[in-house]
Amino acid sequence: MIALDTTDRRILRLLAADATLSASAIGRRLGLSQPAAWRRIRKLHESGAIKGQRLDLDHEKLGFGVTVFLGVKLATKGRVSLEDFERAVTAIPEVQTVEHILGLYDYRLRVVARDIADFERVLRRRIMTLPGLGNVEANVLLSEERRPGPIG
Amino acid sequence: MLDDIDRRILRQYQHAPHLGPADLAERTGLTPATCARRLDRLRSGGIIRANRAVIDWRALGYEVEVSLRVALDKTDPRAFDEFIAEARNVPEVIEIQTFLGRVDLRLSVIARDMAHYQELYRSAILSLPHIADIEALMHVARIKSDEGLPL
Numbered sequence: 584m585i586a587l588d589t590t591d592r593r594i595l596r597l598l599a600a601d602a603t604l605s606a607s608a609i610g611r612r613l614g615l616s617q618p619a620a621w622r623r624i625r626k627l628h629e630s631g632a633i634k635g636q637r638l639d640l641d642h643e644k645l646g647f648g649v650t651v652f653l654g655v656k657l658a659t660k661g662r663v664s665l666e667d668f669e670r671a672v673t674a675i676p677e678v679q680t681v682e683h684i685l686g687l688y689d690y691r692l693r694v695v696a697r698d699i700a701d702f703e704r705v706l707r708r709r710i711m712t713l714p715g716l717g718n719v720e721a722n723v724l725l726s727e728e729r730r731p732g733p734i735g
Numbered sequence: 736m737l738d739d740i741d742r743r744i745l746r747q748y749q750h751a752p753h754l755g756p757a758d759l760a761e762r763t764g765l766t767p768a769t770c771a772r773r774l775d776r777l778r779s780g781g782i783i784r785a786n787r788a789v790i791d792w793r794a795l796g797y798e799v800e801v802s803l804r805v806a807l808d809k810t811d812p813r814a815f816d817e818f819i820a821e822a823r824n825v826p827e828v829i830e831i832q833t834f835l836g837r838v839d840l841r842l843s844v845i846a847r848d849m850a851h852y853q854e855l856y857r858s859a860i861l862s863l864p865h866i867a868d869i870e871a872l873m874h875v876a877r878i879k880s881d882e883g884l885p886l
Binding site for chain 1: 748780785788791792796797819826834870876884885
């Protein structure tokens with residue numbers, strides 16, 4: 584486990600809001616020299632505390648007005664391998680995330696579509712034809728808020 | 736409005752957000768100046784909202800991630816607002832989503848281990864207002880998580 588001090592946490596918080604901030608910009612905000620800030624940023628990357636970057640895009644402005652979460656239960660466990668299902672589902676471009684879940688169903692999929700008609704097309708042509716698919720529960724996303732998490 | 740060049744930039748950039756303008760220009764076959772100008776316009780137009788560092792909570796010692804699916808008591812018109820306002824005060828809640836469907840809300844909660852999760856659940860989650868029903872799903876694995884758009 585990686586131990587962070589208060590300064591590391593503040594840097595992490597700044598980078599989680601804007602990963603393109605330079606070491607000197609971060610240093611200025613936190614009262615660190617540019618080299619000191621740079622060393623800490625590099626340590627956060629190298630230790631694996633930061634696992635990558637994510638572009639936060641306005642889906643609506645790009646024409647993707649609908650996000651649906653599908654809870655999927657596999658019908659024929661044993662006959663269809665989880666690998667086959669996972670390979671097929673991750674290849675669908677409209678499926679943004681696939682999570683293996685323990686509880687009510689087996690997988691949760693995040694699906695984007697242009698509108699409800701487009702979602703129906705994705706559901707019928709791509710999702711319903713997946714190998715081993717059983718019950719599907721759909722919940723349409725209305726709002727979403729990502730929180731900074733326990734690094735305050 | 737977006738044209739094919741914008742889409743080409745976004746297609747590359749969303750799968751490699753660590754790229755600087757020069758590398759992005761090379762991948763998209765544009766001059767660095769054109770690429771930088773296009774990126775500026777995508778940002779000022781609010782299409783690119785941010786480029787965020789992704790924190791690895793597991794590496795920071797948060798081994799457990801639980802999805803809590805919540806149904807609210809909707810006889811109170813303030814149920815959603817009050818529930819969300821209180822949920823924001825729990826630092827371990829990293830995502831709040833609202834839905835149209837069988838589920839009203841979903842919280843993503845992280846915890847150091849199962850004992851920590853139990854404690855959070857009892858002290859911080861169950862005390863949130865207007866809960867009618869709550870259901871916990873454990874995350875086992877993320878199989879796909881790039882969140883790219885089919886542009």
